[in-house]
Amino acid sequence: MYHVSKRSFLKLAGAAGTLAATPALVGRAMADTPPATARGQVVAGISQEPTVFNPLMPGSEYDQGIWWQVFSTLWHIDAEGRVVPDLAAELPTVANGGLSADGRIWKVKLRRDVTWHDGTPFTAHDVKYTLDLINNPDFRVRNRVGHSLLRNVTVAADDEIHWLLAEPFAPYMSVLSLTFIVPRHILSAAEDPNTAAFNSAPVGTGPFRWGKRQAGEYILLDRNPDYHGDGPWLERVVFRYIPDQTMLYTQFRSGEIDYLGLSGLQPAFDAEARALPGLRIVAAPAPFVEHIALNHAFPPFADKAVRQALYLGMNRVARLQAIYHGRPIETESYVPQGHWAYDDSLPRHRHDPEAAKALLDQAGWRVGADGIREKDGVRLAFTNSTSSGSQSREQAQQLLMQDWREIGVEMTIENMPGAVIWGDFWQKSQYQSVMVASNFLQGSDPDVTPRFSSKAIPAQGGNGLNTYQYKNPEVDALLDRGTREVDQEVRRKIYHRLQRIIREDLVFLPVSQSVIVEGVTDTLIGYKPNINASSNCWNLRSWYWAQ
Numbered sequence: 001m002y003h004v005s006k007r008s009f010l011k012l013a014g015a016a017g018t019l020a021a022t023p024a025l026v027g028r029a030m031a032d033t034p035p036a037t038a039r040g041q042v043v044a045g046i047s048q049e050p051t052v053f054n055p056l057m058p059g060s061e062y063d064q065g066i067w068w069q070v071f072s073t074l075w076h077i078d079a080e081g082r083v084v085p086d087l088a089a090e091l092p093t094v095a096n097g098g099l100s101a102d103g104r105i106w107k108v109k110l111r112r113d114v115t116w117h118d119g120t121p122f123t124a125h126d127v128k129y130t131l132d133l134i135n136n137p138d139f140r141v142r143n144r145v146g147h148s149l150l151r152n153v154t155v156a157a158d159d160e161i162h163w164l165l166a167e168p169f170a171p172y173m174s175v176l177s178l179t180f181i182v183p184r185h186i187l188s189a190a191e192d193p194n195t196a197a198f199n200s201a202p203v204g205t206g207p208f209r210w211g212k213r214q215a216g217e218y219i220l221l222d223r224n225p226d227y228h229g230d231g232p233w234l235e236r237v238v239f240r241y242i243p244d245q246t247m248l249y250t251q252f253r254s255g256e257i258d259y260l261g262l263s264g265l266q267p268a269f270d271a272e273a274r275a276l277p278g279l280r281i282v283a284a285p286a287p288f289v290e291h292i293a294l295n296h297a298f299p300p301f302a303d304k305a306v307r308q309a310l311y312l313g314m315n316r317v318a319r320l321q322a323i324y325h326g327r328p329i330e331t332e333s334y335v336p337q338g339h340w341a342y343d344d345s346l347p348r349h350r351h352d353p354e355a356a357k358a359l360l361d362q363a364g365w366r367v368g369a370d371g372i373r374e375k376d377g378v379r380l381a382f383t384n385s386t387s388s389g390s391q392s393r394e395q396a397q398q399l400l401m402q403d404w405r406e407i408g409v410e411m412t413i414e415n416m417p418g419a420v421i422w423g424d425f426w427q428k429s430q431y432q433s434v435m436v437a438s439n440f441l442q443g444s445d446p447d448v449t450p451r452f453s454s455k456a457i458p459a460q461g462g463n464g465l466n467t468y469q470y471k472n473p474e475v476d477a478l479l480d481r482g483t484r485e486v487d488q489e490v491r492r493k494i495y496h497r498l499q500r501i502i503r504e505d506l507v508f509l510p511v512s513q514s515v516i517v518e519g520v521t522d523t524l525i526g527y528k529p530n531i532n533a534s535s536n537c538w539n540l541r542s543w544y545w546a547q
Contacts, residue, residue: 146172287513301382312351341491449479
């Protein structure tokens, strides 16, 4: 393991992983040790179905829960914010010659004992193929931020790869911590990697191998006996998909599910669950920010006065107390509280329906005969969507409808299964508004180029996650500066300014930073919440049953 130094470039690439909230190991006293041989299985209950199994393609945190098991990265960031080598034999640093002083020249040494699940040796050619595929304009990649700066990617030996960055890019160490490496020998043989059979039956180097998928029900992964790291200590893992969160909790309570995660335990079940024997209920701050995503290409939302009025009209405190029992942390930013780049001086939300009405009046949105405002023949009416089956969000939608009806705005609910909503509907900005929780960070770096750059709008041909279709030249310039700068204090000022613009523009309507309450069977050891990962399944390779 390597802790980044204060003055080097690597500090700026890796120190972003160190957050104030560092979760301690959760579970029994660790006198228990892993079994001599792997045994048993874990059934992980989730409320949304994983559907994207090529880890380079656009996917959700539910998909990431699968990626962490099947694939490996060059390195990852653990729960303490440390950058830990995985496929890399060591972290590249200035001291060991792996990084040039300006952070542009990289020489990465790789492990020699890694094989793909089909027995083929892993080499530097796989890393080069992965990086080249990400930059292939015909490939439907999640995003190319950082990777697009790659130049002269060269295989120096089977266990060493070199590249040059066109310019310094401080977040690249963090970006690579979430870049899963894919097999050249399989994907290069496919006619089109976008539609390759691999995308439905992936082959990786991770601790578990692809077993079976029953669409709409479960995904079964088997232990990889040739895994290059420690573990895994389980024979198999089953991700069971149960969209009804009442049923999900019922199966956890009855012991049919060993781990209830990602969507977490619904507030209505919290008190009962904590009183049940044999279960651990863990509240862990998460990097997800719950918000109302607004599609800025939808004409009413292009009007800043409308966005401001919606925010003033939203009774956020009442919603968090009534539905979530005050669990989440109110926020105005996309950066998690406790992160070194977080700006705690942003304007605080207030619920002021009269001010909202005045704003809309001034902007020319007049109340019509049916009580709904209109302007130039356009009614101030829109749909709001989220994944069906989430009782808490569905209740929140009902409250929002009432809040906004009071100021003359009509919201209708249009929910759909997770596998549908997070596909083209979300990725291609086919929505009007969406209730969603997002992790905006890149690994643990505060660069949000994929989220807010005008070049990262998928619906307009860009590669990224800017489904809001938001454009702002000053934001573009700040994003560019933030990735080129290597001084953390200078970067802090840049990202503070970015947060202020995003908040003032109300690109989205912020609600809260998530505190995910997850459940684990008491005799299951190794569960460790990690704010640097989008899924607390990140280290399933280390889980085992107490002996």
